[in-house]
Each structure stands twice: as structure tokens, then as C-alpha cells.
Amino acid sequence: MSNGWQGKRVLVTGAGGFIATHLVEELVRLGGRVRALVRYNSRGDPGLLKLAPKEIIDAIELIPGDLRDLATVQSAMQGVNLVYHLGALISIPYSYIHPIEVVETNVMGTVNVLEAGRDAGVERIVHTSSSEVYGTALRVPIDEEHPLQGQSPYSASKIGADKLAESYYRAFDLPVVTLRPFNTYGPRQSARAIVPTIVSQVLTSNVIRLGNLQARRDLTYISDTVSGFIKCGETANIEGQTINLGAGEEVTVGELVSKIVTITGKQVEIQIEEGRLRPDKSEVQRLLSDNRLARQRLGWMPAVSLEQGLRETIYWISDHLDYYTPGRYQV
Numbered sequence: 001m002s003n004g005w006q007g008k009r010v011l012v013t014g015a016g017g018f019i020a021t022h023l024v025e026e027l028v029r030l031g032g033r034v035r036a037l038v039r040y041n042s043r044g045d046p047g048l049l050k051l052a053p054k055e056i057i058d059a060i061e062l063i064p065g066d067l068r069d070l071a072t073v074q075s076a077m078q079g080v081n082l083v084y085h086l087g088a089l090i091s092i093p094y095s096y097i098h099p100i101e102v103v104e105t106n107v108m109g110t111v112n113v114l115e116a117g118r119d120a121g122v123e124r125i126v127h128t129s130s131s132e133v134y135g136t137a138l139r140v141p142i143d144e145e146h147p148l149q150g151q152s153p154y155s156a157s158k159i160g161a162d163k164l165a166e167s168y169y170r171a172f173d174l175p176v177v178t179l180r181p182f183n184t185y186g187p188r189q190s191a192r193a194i195v196p197t198i199v200s201q202v203l204t205s206n207v208i209r210l211g212n213l214q215a216r217r218d219l220t221y222i223s224d225t226v227s228g229f230i231k232c233g234e235t236a237n238i239e240g241q242t243i244n245l246g247a248g249e250e251v252t253v254g255e256l257v258s259k260i261v262t263i264t265g266k267q268v269e270i271q272i273e274e275g276r277l278r279p280d281k282s283e284v285q286r287l288l289s290d291n292r293l294a295r296q297r298l299g300w301m302p303a304v305s306l307e308q309g310l311r312e313t314i315y316w317i318s319d320h321l322d323y324y325t326p327g328r329y330q331v
Contacts, residue, residue, distance in 0.1 A: 005234075006031035011080045013037045013067060013113060014087030015060075016047020018189045019128075019181070022226050023084060025052055028059045030230070037076045037087065040064035048188050067109030074116040082233055083125040085113045088158070091192050092132065092278070093331035095154035106157035107164070114168045114176070122175070124239070126232050127165040129180035130158045131218070131246065131287050140250075141290035144180070144242045151282045162242070169240040177239060179232050182246030182289045186222030186309060187316035191330045194253060195219070195310070198260050199317045200324040207269045209329075211276030213254035216286040218246040221309035224302040231298040238297055246289025247302045263311055276329055 010027055014020050015036030027034050038046050046062060065072035067087045077083065088106045089095070095102040110127070117125045134142050135149025150156030168174040185195040194217065201208035228245040232238070251259075254270075261268055277283070294300045304312075317324065 007033060009033045009035070009079055009081045010084065011035045011037065011076055011082070012084045012086065014085075016049050017086055017090070018048060019184055019222065019225055019229075020084070020086040021048040021052055021188060022186070022222050023086070023229050024049065024060060025056050026226050026230060028056050034060045035063060035076060035080065036060045037063045037065055037067075037073075039087070040066060051188055067112055068104055070112045070115065073112045074119060077116045077120045077122065080120060081123050083113065083117055083122050084128070084229060084233065085110065085125055086128045088128070088161075090130070090154065091331055092152045092154045095152055095157070097331065099153035102153055103157045103160070106154075107160045110161035111164050114164060114174060118168065118172055118174050124175045124177060124233065125165070126229065127161070127176055127178045129162050129178050129242065130155070131180060131182040131244075131289065132284060133159045133162060133180070134287065136284050137286040137288060140286065140288045141248060142244070142288060143290040144244055144293060151284055152278070166240075175239045177232055178242040179229060180242060180244050181225050181228070182218040182220055182244070182287055184220050184222055184225040186313050191324050191326075194256065195313055196317060196324065197330075198257055199314050200321065200326040202260055202264055202266050202268055203314070203318055203321065204326040206267065207271055208257070209271050209273045209276065210253065210257070211273065212278070212283060213257070213270070213272070214252055214285070215283065216250045216252050216288065218248065218250050218287050218289045219306060219309070220245065220247045220302060221304035221312070224304055227303070228294060228298065228300045231300050235298050241293075241297065243294050243297060244289045244291055245294055245300070246291050247306070248289055248291045249306065250286070250288040251306065259307065259310060260314065263307070263314055273329065
């Protein structure tokens with residue numbers, strides 16, 4: 001696979017999402033010709049791409065559609081060199097409420113991407129997994145050989161999608177690489193995720209409402225995650241591999257609150273809300289990545305410390321509080 005992004009034709013699915021919008025920006029800056037597939041809605045809303053700079057929006061080809069429609073995916077993939085498949089329904093609480101929709105999008109949407117890629121003869125598909133497929137850590141740090149545990153309909157759907165990607169590599173020699181990010185955070189992320197949930201409440205109230213304070217997470221700043229995706233698109237001879245992308249450090253939700261409170265200088269009271277707690281057997285209590293394979297094969301390593309990343313995120317959220325509804329539980 002050739003190095004160099006200038007003129008490379010790239011399709012990004014789920015391009016209106018948090019990680020994908022930052023990836024689209026970086027691809028454009030590198031000189032890629034980017035086609036962005038976003039989920040159609042009657043408002044013509046491209047998701048978080050609307051927050052990207054105008055020159056980025058002007059440089060991309062925006063395609064509204066739905067991953068569940070094979071014809072849409074096939075059309076979007078025509079003439080493409082490289083596919084970044086990030087399209088998915090990613091909310092765990094939403095998967096408790098609407099598991100069928102989550103499975104249809106994440107599993108059938110992925111098989112449509114794989115089928116279309118096979119038909120189009122693309123050079124590589126970078127399939128996006130999730131650290132949630134591991135469930136609560138049975139051993140730490142979690143390497144790529146750790147057992148997969150479907151502890152929520154969301155995680156089960158991603159396990160299914162990952163296994164489909166693996167099967168298309170093995171059965172059809174489709175050039176697929178599976179990238180498995182741990183908990184990415186940063187500017188533009190919705191309050192569905194833990195960091196903006198805490199930050200938006202700390203900035204606007206003396207009382208913050210949370211769920212499990214003991215859960216441990218491995219947090220990676222968005223620029224580091226995007227760097228991993230870029231390297232995964234340009235590194236030769238990694239087809240068929242699954243690669244973790246995590247900082248390799250863990251922090252409890254309670255410790256995260258303390259760090260954010262310290263940075264902001266606020267005093268807050270924490271209230272535990274029953275509705276924010278996952279069912280006991282579904283809670284992922286601990287995630288800590290083993291990122292040795294990413295370091296060895298991709299030459300990737302995190303560059304942004306947790307404190308630095310939190311400061312950048314707090315600064316952005318404080319300037320965009322109108323995008324948040326602090327205190328209201330967002331699924």
C-alpha cells in the first residue's frame with residue numbers, strides 16, 4: 001500500500017461522529033480526497049461535521065445515507081482507495097432500549113461495508129472496534145487476545161462486527177485491519193460520554209449527577225486516536241490484524257471528577273443517580289489497554305497527557321456550553 005495521502009480517495013463512514021469528524025479534518029489537511037458518509041435525516045444535519053472549519057466542509061464530498069442500505073454503501077465506495085469504517089450506533093444505554101436497531105446498524109451495516117469493499121476492490125478497510133468488546137477486564141493490561149464478552153447489546157453487536165471483519169479477511173482475503181480504540185475524549189464529544197458529562201456539569205452547577213464512580217477507564221485524547229487511525233491507514237502489511245489503541249493508563253470516574261474539579265477550581269457535590277447505573281452484570285468495571293502492538297506495528301504512542309487533554313476539553317466545552325444540557329442524562 002502506497003504511502004502519502006495527496007490525492008488518495010478515502011471514504012469515512014459515520015463521518016458525522018466524534019472521532020470521525022476529527023479524522024476527516026486530518027485527512028483533508030494531509031491532502032486526501034475525502035468522501036463522508038453521514039446518516040440521512042430530513043434536516044440535512046451532517047452531525048458534528050457542522051462544527052468543522054468551513055474549508056474542511058468545502059473540501060469533502062458529503063453523502064447522506066444509511067449503512068443498512070447496501071446500495072448506498074456500494075455507491076459511496078466507488079473509486080475509493082481506502083475505507084475508514086466508523087459508522088455505528090455507539091451508546092450503551094441506547095442499546096438497552098433499542099437493541100434491534102443497534103444490531104442492524106452495527107452488524108448489518110458492517111457486513112454491507114465489507115461486501116461493498118469486496119466488490120469495489122479497495123486497498124484497505126480500517127474497521128473500528130471498541131474496547132467494550134472485552135467487557136470487564138479478566139486480566140490487565142488487556143491485550144488483543146483477551147476474551148471477548150458481550151456485556152451489553154452494544155458490545156455484542158461490535159463483537160459480531162469484528163468477527164465479520166475477521167471472517168472476510170480469512171474467507172475472501174479482504175484487506176481489513178481492525179482498530180480497537182479505548183475511551184477517546186476531547187472537543188466535540190457529546191454528553192453521552194463520561195468526560196463531557198462531568199465537565200459540562202462542573203462548569204454549570206455545584207451539584208453533579210453521576211453513576212458508577214469506581215469504574216476504571218483508559219482515556220485517550222482525540223488527537224492521539226486520530227493519529228492511530230492515520231497510521232493504521234498507511235502502515236504496510238498489517239492486514240488481518242486487530243490492534244488496541246489506548247493510552248495504557250487507567251483512572252476511576254471518581255478520580256476523573258477530582259482532576260476536572262482541580263483544573264476548573266470549582267467545588268462540587270456528587271450525587272449518584274440510579275438511572276445512570278448499568279445493570280450489575282452489564283457494567284464494565286475496568287478497562288486498561290496493552291498498547292504494545294500499536295507501538296510495534298504502527299509506531300504509535302500517545303502524546304497528550306490526561307491533564308493536558310482535560311484542559312483542552314474543558315476549554316472547548318466552556319466555549320460551547322450551548323451544545324450541552326448539563327444534568328440531564330443523555331443516552
